[in-house]
Amino acid sequence: MTSPLSRPKAATPATAAANRAVLSTLDFADRRSFDDARRGFVATIDPPVIRAENGRVVWDLTRYDFLGGDCPDTVNPSLWRQAQLTVRHGLFRVTDRIHQIRGFDIANMTIVEGDTGYLVIDPLLTPETAAAGMRLVREHLGDKPIRAIVYTHSHTDHFGGVKGVVSGDEVARGAVRIVAPSGFMEHTVSENVQAGNAMKRRAQYMYGSLLPADDRGVVSVGLGAALANGAPTLLAPTDLVAETGTEMVLDGVRIVFQYTPDSEAPAEMNFFLPDLRALCMAENVSHNMHNLYTLRGAQVRDAAAWSNYIRDALDLFGDRADVLFISHHWPVWGREAIREFMEKQRDLYRFIHDETLRWAARGLNAAEIAERLELPPALATYWSNRGYYGTLEHNVKAVYQKYLGWFDANPANLHPHPPAAAAARYVEFMGGADEVLRKARASFDAGDYRWVAEVVGRVVFTDPGNEDARALQADAFEQLGYQAEAASWRNFYLTGAQELRSGVAYAGGGGARGDMLTAMTTEMLLDHLAVRLDGAAAAECDAHVALDVDGDGRIFVLVRHGVLVHSRRPQRGDVDATVAAGAGATGARGTHRGRRRGRRARHDLG
DSSP states (O other), rough: OOOGGGGGOOOHHHHHHHHHHHHSOOOOTHHHHHHHHHHTTTESSSSSSOOTTTTEEEEEEGGGGGGOOOOTSSSSSHHHHHHHHTTOOEEEEEEEEEEEESSSSSSSEEEOOOOSEEEEEOOOHHHHHHHHHHHHHHHHHHHOOOEEEOOSSSGGGGTGGGGGGGOHHHHHTTEEEEEEETTTTHHHHHHHHTTTTHHHHHHHHHHTTTOSSTTTSSSOOSSSSSOOOOOOOOOOEEEEEOSHHHHHEEETEEEEEEEOTSSSSBBBEEEEEEETTTEEOOSSSSOOOOOOSSSOOOOOOOOHHHHHHHHHHHHHGGGGSSSSEEEEOOOOESSSHHHHHHHHHHHHHHHHHHHHHHHHHTTTOOHHHHHOOOHHHHHHOOGGSSSSSHHHHHHHHHHHHHHHOOOOSGGGTTTTHHHHHHHHHHHHHOOOHHHHHHHHHHHHTTTHHHHHHHHHHHHHHHOTTTHHHHHHHHHHHHHHHHHHHHHHHHHHHHHHHHHHHOOOOOOOOSSOOOOOOOOOOOHHHHHHHHSSSSSTTTTTEEEEEEEEEETEEEEEEEEEEEEEEEEEOOOOOSSEEEEEEOSGGGGGGEOOOOOOTTTTTOOOOO
């Protein structure tokens, strides 16, 4: 049972005042985003709840009914506004022959009417939400077959629902084409598998998956209302786009692609529908500042390339587009509004990139630049540039990391003690835990929650069982979360507070499974096994195995020096065993055809 001490607390006077101050810094009278978010509404499901076949709830927007009220002092008013926008749901008409399903998942699913059926762009995160969206489409637009799928990029929320709208058999027999950017499968698997366990745990913080949905918990994820709760699926593309200017005709619909690798995703593309005068910018623009580094963890993104891709899209298609639609949020109509939107998103990422490097050249480190840098007013006050998902602070650090890495060139930071060891020494030097907490409580009363969170963290790392320290740091995290404009920061802070008070919750799962696992090539699977190998425990191992993989030839695996190496060539003269296996991950349980030689022992490579 949850004790009263573990429950979320009210906003302090300092937090309430900080949130009220936001109201005078931004133009809350500007309601154009609300007009655009509801424009073209056709229908929705009532109630907005989607279930799996076994009755499990996959999506439930009724949890966010509280957003219909006034902004409380426990939520930043700017984030509250974004949450109200992203919770809108249903089928919306974008323009002639183009509709979107919005608010059925974190992302949008776009439907283009072809000559004989539908083109589906980005079939959401889970099969259940995608299937529910297509049922609504067919109810209101007609019961027609799907002729093609387009994956705009390699993030799961844009392909995971594919088996909810088409089957593998339809793709295999050529009834449905799947178009994706070059590198899609490689990046999809590598991002979701190699660091999958760590990413999933961090994502639970970022998206507030373990928090209640209320004004003291999760209110939004910034990019959308929430993440659907289901198992993603994957079907491999039949067609790849590898260069800008590639043209295709899908069920009579002409499409011109812009290839944008290493932008918002490692494999991504925009496209233009010339006959419909509609531009899809994938996730390369959105109605918030996006992440140059995502807090769930991923490789840092290239701000300069990202900005340039937006510039190029504007040059290529801007004068011909009457509507712009994207993979999240709502469309933009009219050439003037489209140009303003794209220019300000272009300049947002370029400013962060250029100014970070300018200050780095003057000797400032990442934290110092993040503390100093401010956007020009024209960029900072534009609603679609606000930091609901990415933030200026952590995006500055991303640019610094990309060019200069983790080291700030201060020798004192070259070989620091690890956190727990350093914390114990800090606490001792500061007069002990009781003295630190006494001073920290005074800082808390003064509203200096950022410092309290940092300094009390030293006590928590020194003595994780110190309940007073845990409670005080939780209180500081909570107020920081209440003040945060970024949904990602709010969710991180509030999840941290919840764990300090109630212990670590476990959401289950993690790692590669299902379609993601079977999509792995043999080499990908072996790379993954190499990461799973306990190198220290295998330091004395010396094993050489030949894998005969159906349809994929022979691969040699050597485990030596605590490392797993695989190659198409033998790594030494003999092998200790030969294993017959099916191609890819499906053959991971192959049959043994050899025997051990000499004194070499059998090792489990999984």
